[in-house]
Amino acid sequence: MKNLPLLSRKTTNPPGLPDLRDKVETTPDWLVAIHPALRLVMNKRARRVALRLDPDRRIVRLVAPPRISQKTLQNFALSHHGWVAEKLSALPVPVPYHDRTQLPLCGRDITLHINLDKTLKRTNISLKNNDIFISTYMDDVTGRLNRFFKRYALEHFTPLAQDKATRISRAITGLQVKDTKTRWGSCGHDGRICLSWRLIFAPPAAMDYVIAHEVAHLVHMDHSPYFWALCADLSDDFSTGKKWMKHHGHSLLAYGCSDDFSTRAA
Numbered sequence: 389m390k391n392l393p394l395l396s397r398k399t400t401n402p403p404g405l406p407d408l409r410d411k412v413e414t415t416p417d418w419l420v421a422i423h424p425a426l427r428l429v430m431n432k433r434a435r436r437v438a439l440r441l442d443p444d445r446r447i448v449r450l451v452a453p454p455r456i457s458q459k460t461l462q463n464f465a466l467s468h469h470g471w472v473a474e475k476l477s478a479l480p481v482p483v484p485y486h487d488r489t490q491l492p493l494c495g496r497d498i499t500l501h502i503n504l505d506k507t508l509k510r511t512n513i514s515l516k517n518n519d520i521f522i523s524t525y526m527d528d529v530t531g532r533l534n535r536f537f538k539r540y541a542l543e544h545f546t547p548l549a550q551d552k553a554t555r556i557s558r559a560i561t562g563l564q565v566k567d568t569k570t571r572w573g574s575c576g577h578d579g580r581i582c583l584s585w586r587l588i589f590a591p592p593a594a595m596d597y598v599i600a601h602e603v604a605h606l607v608h609m610d611h612s613p614y615f616w617a618l619c620a621d622l623s624d625d626f627s628t629g630k631k632w633m634k635h636h637g638h639s640l641l642a643y644g645c646s647d648d649f650s651t652r653a654a
């Protein structure tokens with residue numbers, strides 16, 4: 389957007405807009421009235437008004453440069469209402485951890501059983517067959533359960549990755565699981581592999597493909613035809629796995645989203 393009206397040369401903002409000294413995120417009523425998932429961020433370094441989707445928090449930030457009128461921002465947000473709604477509705481539906489929530493865990497459907505007991509001193513989580521039993525004093529077990537899944541992921545991924553590395557006579561110097569947002573895996577020059585723990589919620593072929601992909605990087609640190617040939621060779625079902633990650637990979641971020649995000653984006 390060019391030629392935005394300059395209201396004042398002073399560094400203070402017009403009434404209704406936050407102080408510019410910090411890059412704070414605010415929720416002004418006039419903006420939330422346009423869409424409840426909108427947040428305002430005034431940024432001294434921003435050169436134009438822009439909308440930025442935060443898929444993790446299921447919000448859209450209206451980033452604005454200094455000295456811009458509320459009316460201009462209001463009009464901008466109004467004229468992009470369709471874009472905001474479309475982007476948010478394209479996000480995967482959150483799957484918060486509740487009693488009886490079903491989750492696809494490494495290819496099998498498992499059910500959560502949450503027993504809330506305020507007299508308990510600690511939280512206990514155990515996986516038995518296709519059920520996960522959680523006895524807890526906590527109202528929200530998201531963080532605790534994610535830690536459990538992270539450990540589970542590491543135990544599950546390690547032998548799979550080691551086996552593939554052995555097949556090509558390479559060594560994995562370290563395997564880590566993380567809560568990555570944009571990359572499902574990475575492989576360093578030093579032989580360290582990092583994987584998103586959320587891959588445990590992907591179909592086995594997709595999970596296997598990502599592991600094969602990172603292990604193949606132990607030989608080829610590029611995406612050359614040699615790399616892809618090796619990756620396909622190391623995968624159980626290369627094309628199914630690759631396609632699933634491309635089209636549905638983002639849905640893995642929906643697991644363990646707290647209800648808070650879904651209600652705010654509604």
Ligand SMILES: [Zn+2]
Pocket residue numbers: 601605610611
């Ligand atoms: Zn790669």
